[in-house]
Amino acid sequence: MEENVPMQPRLPRLGEPVPSFEAETTMGTIHLKDFAGSWLVLFSHPADFTPVCTTEFIEFANLQEEFRKLNVELMGLSIDSVFSHLAWIRNIEKNFGVKIQFPVIADLDKKVASLFGMIMPGESKTETSRCVFVIDPKGILRAMIYYPLTTGRNMQEILRLVKALQTTDANGVATPANWQPGEKVIVPPPRTQEALEERLEAGFECKDWYFCKKNL
Amino acid sequence: MACINADGTISRSAELILLTCHTGASCEELAREVKLPLFRIRSATRELVTAGFLEPAGENFRTTDKGNKALEGSVKV
Numbered sequence: 001m002e003e004n005v006p007m008q009p010r011l012p013r014l015g016e017p018v019p020s021f022e023a024e025t026t027m028g029t030i031h032l033k034d035f036a037g038s039w040l041v042l043f044s045h046p047a048d049f050t051p052v053c054t055t056e057f058i059e060f061a062n063l064q065e066e067f068r069k070l071n072v073e074l075m076g077l078s079i080d081s082v083f084s085h086l087a088w089i090r091n092i093e094k095n096f097g098v099k100i101q102f103p104v105i106a107d108l109d110k111k112v113a114s115l116f117g118m119i120m121p122g123e124s125k126t127e128t129s130r131c132v133f134v135i136d137p138k139g140i141l142r143a144m145i146y147y148p149l150t151t152g153r154n155m156q157e158i159l160r161l162v163k164a165l166q167t168t169d170a171n172g173v174a175t176p177a178n179w180q181p182g183e184k185v186i187v188p189p190p191r192t193q194e195a196l197e198e199r200l201e202a203g204f205e206c207k208d209w210y211f212c213k214k215n216l
Numbered sequence: 217m218a219c220i221n222a223d224g225t226i227s228r229s230a231e232l233i234l235l236t237c238h239t240g241a242s243c244e245e246l247a248r249e250v251k252l253p254l255f256r257i258r259s260a261t262r263e264l265v266t267a268g269f270l271e272p273a274g275e276n277f278r279t280t281d282k283g284n285k286a287l288e289g290s291v292k293v
Contacts, residue, residue, distance in 0.1 A: 027218055027256060027259070028218025028219065028256075028259050028260065028263060029218070029259060029262075029263065030255065030259050031258075031259070031262075033258075034256075034258040034259050038253075038254065038255065073253060073255055
């Protein structure tokens with residue numbers, strides 16, 4: 001028996017390509033593929049001219065150079081018009097002396113927000129929650145963070161997350177809780193007895209056979 | 217439209233791109249010359265090609281006659 005079940009868009013998953021899109025932004029029409037070869041932190045905010053979002057934009061702007069050094073571009077999004085975005089950006093510069101130099105998607109038709117599952121109807125049907133999508137240079141979704149409307153994000157944590165992902169990619173390692181660049185990393189657990197015996201002789205700092213750290 | 221203003225004139229960054237593409241340039245070369253991030257160059261070149269100011273030439277872009285005319289009067293080519 002067939003039932004009429006409404007089709008839900010398939011939301012992005014970690015380790016898979018993110019959905020492609022083209023969107024109007026404060027820097028013109030931008031396609032996802034324009035970021036090929038760079039990391040992209042795509043983030044949504046509930047609305048322009050709101051205080052928590054303003055603090056978040058200022059912090060992203062303050063850290064933009066740090067992100068750039070890591071080959072990371074930033075792009076914001078909310079369900080506002082491009083004119084609203086432009087007015088808010090001007091307002092931030094005037095009131096806080098901070099120039100916003102990353103594009104902001106004007107997602108009035110909620111196209112991109114719906115593709116990425118940025119709207120949480122339990123919180124608001126008309127605003128995007130505070131979502132962060134870390135997308136790698138090949139367009140693969142590597143991390144997601146969701147914060148509620150009331151709580152501003154920690155931009156240093158987003159920066160740390162990108163550094164951890166890049167460290168993993170470059171060295172084939174994992175990173176422990178609260179890891180910071182320069183600290184010891186986790187050697188992935190062995191999958192064979194031979195690998196287990198080899199690693200015990202490799203000079204790693206091991207608490208047990210499955211728990212080994214090393215310096216990079 | 218980031219490159220083409222509402223009155224049909226071109227933006228400052230578009231001028232720089234058209235000037236740099238006079239002898240042909242790739243997106244990477246444009247990013248270096250114009251000092252804009254690569255994603256903005258890719259977006260801008262797409263817009264300028266659609267508007268007929270640039271044309272693709274292999275991996276490079278070249279300014280068209282229409283692009284050269286747009287530059288006349290605003291900057292010396």
